[in-house]
Amino acid sequence: GDSVTQMEGPVTLSEEAFLTINCTYTATGYPSLFWYVQYPGEGLQLLLKATKADDKGSNKGFEATYRKETTSFHLEKGSVQVSDSAVYFCALIMDSNYQLIWGAGTKLIIKP
């Protein structure tokens, strides 16, 4: 079945460091891809999405490019801040099915 694999955490970085969180997927068709963020004690918020190959989603300085050839959707940010500390989830959805398929989540810790 469809699945999402993302790098295990926690990922610990210093403020202003470059961030990459890897995400790869397996799907029988052409999914849309998402990154959600969960701040401590809060629910899930959509961070960015891409609906077709080569699309780049971006928001709040974060970017991810939908790479069909490598079935990947890696999350990047050029300069992280302490306020970016959260758990990040990669997810996919097929157009015919409203079920989001989730990765395990990656906890990001940013130290001042």
Add this chain to the structure above:
Amino acid sequence: EAQVTQNPRYLITVTGKKLTVTCSQNMNHEYMSWYRQDPGLGLRQIYYSMNVEVTDKGDVPEGYKVSRKEKRNFPLILESPSPNQTSLYFCASSLKGLAGATYNEQFFGPGTRLTVL
């Protein structure tokens, strides 16, 4: 304000004592869903509903029930909770729409942390 609300936010209960977690959305969304979040497993879908009186099982439905009598509400019922249902639960909703699932953002509630002793 457009939102999904869940109640209670925190609940500690004992094995076998029936409980209901409520979920309500004020966005007139057709689609609603329940997920559970467990460490290292991400979120897994329990049940979903495409519209009023239409519900279906997700990946982990055992031990749970749902109902969708009104468009805005989608309660999750645990008839006889067990310790393996200790988890963080999220309700989500989205428009169904003609554009398909990928174009309609799913909105999440704040979560309900359930502990079954």
